[in-house]
Amino acid sequence: MRVHLQFTATWLAVIALAGVGLAQIQLVPRTWSRTYGGSLAEQGLYDLRQTPEGRLVVAGYTSSFGGPGQSNWLLKLATGSGDVLFDRVSGSTQGDVTDGASIAADGGALFLGRDVIDLFIKHDAWLVRVDPSGDVVWTQGFTRPGAGRHFLFDAAELADGSWIAVGATSLYDYPPQPAWIVRLTSGGVPLWHYEYGGGGAESARSAALTSDGGFAVAGATVSSGAGSDDAWVMKIDANGKIQWQKTFGGIDADQAEEIVELGDGGFAVAGFTNSLTPSGHAPWILRLDSHGALLWHKVVANGVWGDLGGAERTNDGQIIVVGRVSEPGFATNDLWCAKISAADGSILWQRAYEGDTGDFGSVVLPLAGAGGFVVGGTWGWGFAEESIWLQRTAGRRELFGCDHVRTPSFTTISPPITVQSTAFHRAPGGALIQAVGAQVAPSQAQVIVRCH
Numbered sequence: 001m002r003v004h005l006q007f008t009a010t011w012l013a014v015i016a017l018a019g020v021g022l023a024q025i026q027l028v029p030r031t032w033s034r035t036y037g038g039s040l041a042e043q044g045l046y047d048l049r050q051t052p053e054g055r056l057v058v059a060g061y062t063s064s065f066g067g068p069g070q071s072n073w074l075l076k077l078a079t080g081s082g083d084v085l086f087d088r089v090s091g092s093t094q095g096d097v098t099d100g101a102s103i104a105a106d107g108g109a110l111f112l113g114r115d116v117i118d119l120f121i122k123h124d125a126w127l128v129r130v131d132p133s134g135d136v137v138w139t140q141g142f143t144r145p146g147a148g149r150h151f152l153f154d155a156a157e158l159a160d161g162s163w164i165a166v167g168a169t170s171l172y173d174y175p176p177q178p179a180w181i182v183r184l185t186s187g188g189v190p191l192w193h194y195e196y197g198g199g200g201a202e203s204a205r206s207a208a209l210t211s212d213g214g215f216a217v218a219g220a221t222v223s224s225g226a227g228s229d230d231a232w233v234m235k236i237d238a239n240g241k242i243q244w245q246k247t248f249g250g251i252d253a254d255q256a257e258e259i260v261e262l263g264d265g266g267f268a269v270a271g272f273t274n275s276l277t278p279s280g281h282a283p284w285i286l287r288l289d290s291h292g293a294l295l296w297h298k299v300v301a302n303g304v305w306g307d308l309g310g311a312e313r314t315n316d317g318q319i320i321v322v323g324r325v326s327e328p329g330f331a332t333n334d335l336w337c338a339k340i341s342a343a344d345g346s347i348l349w350q351r352a353y354e355g356d357t358g359d360f361g362s363v364v365l366p367l368a369g370a371g372g373f374v375v376g377g378t379w380g381w382g383f384a385e386e387s388i389w390l391q392r393t394a395g396r397r398e399l400f401g402c403d404h405v406r407t408p409s410f411t412t413i414s415p416p417i418t419v420q421s422t423a424f425h426r427a428p429g430g431a432l433i434q435a436v437g438a439q440v441a442p443s444q445a446q447v448i449v450r451c452h
Contacts, residue, residue: 038064088134161186198223250275
C-alpha cells in the first residue's frame with residue numbers, strides 16, 4: 001500500500017511500503033501559488049531564474065514603486081514558499097517604459113527600456129545593469145538626432161559577462177523598420193550594433209546563445225514570407241554576420257516570441273499564428289534543425305484562441321511552453337503550460353491555471369531533478385489589474401490544495417505552411433550612444449497567497 005504524510009515544512013514525504021520493509025522514500029516539493037503587486041495597476045514579469053543557492057530571482061516591472069512611469073523590479077524569493085526575501089526598483093531618471101529584462105549569472109539583471117520623448121517619432125532606448133542588491137552597475141543609452149525610435153526587448157548574457165540585446169528601430173512609425181541587435185561588453189560598452197531588414201518592418205523579439213558561439217534570433221517580418229507578418233528566425237555569428245535566415249507562416253499575421261536551443265543544436269520556436277487556425281489566433285510551436293530547416297510545427301486545435309509567450313528546454317531534453325488560452329465555457333483567458341516532445345511535437349502533458357481575470361503565461365522554469373516547475377505570468381489574482389503570478393508545481397505538475405488547476409485535452413494540428421529563405425541585408429546601426437541617468441528606490445511587494 002502507499003501512505004501519504006503531509007508536513008507543514010517545505011517538503012512532503014511520500015513513503016511507499018512494500019510488505020513490512022521500507023521500499024522507497026520520495027521527496028515531493030511543497031507547492032504554492034502567489035501573486036505579487038502593489039497599489040497601482042501595472043506589474044509584469046520578464047524573466048525568472050534560480051540561483052545556485054536555491055533562491056528564485058524575478059525580473060519584471062512595476063508602476064507601484066519608484067517612478068515616474070514604470071520601474072524595473074528585481075525580487076528574490078524563497079523557492080520553497082514563495083516568500084519575498086528582497087525587492088528593489090530601478091530605472092532611468094525619466095522612468096518611462098520597461099520593455100524587457102534578462103537575469104544575470106550573478107543574480108542581478110539587465111533591464112531594457114526606453115524614454116518616450118515623442119510617442120510617434122522619438123523613443124530613446126536604454127539598458128540598466130543592476131547587481132544582486134539592485135544597485136546600478138552601469139547604464140547605456142541610444143538615441144539619434146531628430147526623429148528616431150529604438151526598442152530593445154530581450155537580452156542574453158555570455159559566459160564572460162558580456163551581452164547581446166535585440167529589438168527594432170526606425171525613424172518613424174512606418175517602414176523601413178529594421179530589427180536591431182546590439183553586442184556589449186560586460187561593462188556595457190557597445191562592441192557593435194547592426195540593423196537587419198528587407199525594407200518593410202522587422203522585429204527581433206528573442207535571442208538565444210548557441211553552442212557554436214553565435215546567436216539565434218526570432219521575431220517577425222513583413223518584408224518576406226507568405227503574407228502579412230511571418231515568423232522570422234535568423235542565425236548570426238559572434239560578429240553579427242548573417243549565417244542563415246528563414247520565414248514561416250501563412251497569409252495572415254504569424255509571430256515568434258521565444259527561441260530556445262535544444263541539445264542537438266536545433267531550436268524550438270514559440271509564438272502564435274493567425275494563418276493556420278480556425279480560431280483566428282492560436283498557440284504555435286516550431287522545431288528547427290541547426291540550419292533552420294523545419295522538422296515539424298504544431299498549432300493548438302479545438303478552436304482554441306491563444307498564444308505562447310515563453311519556452312524552455314526541460315531537464316530530460318523535451319520542450320516546455322507557456323502562454324494563454326481561451327475556450328468556450330470559460331469567462332477569461334487562462335494561463336496554459338504544456339510539455340512537448342522534442343522528437344515529434346506531441347503534447348506529453350498540459351495544465352491550465354484559472355485566475356480571476358485574463359491571465360498570460362510568459363516564463364516557465366524547470367527546477368533541478370524532480371523539483372517540478374515554476375510557472376510565471378501576469379494578472380492572476382487579487383489586485384485591481386496586472387500583477388505577477390508565480391506557481392511552484394510538483395514533479396507531476398500538481399498544485400496541492402489548489403482548485404484553480406485543470407487538465408485540458410487540447411490536440412494539435414500541422415497544416416501546410418510556407419517556409420522561405422530570406423535575403424535581408426545587414427547595415428551599421430544608426431543609433432548614437434548617450435549617457436543615461438539611473439535611479440534606485442526601495443519597494444515593498446504586496447503578496448496574495450492563493451495556495452500553500
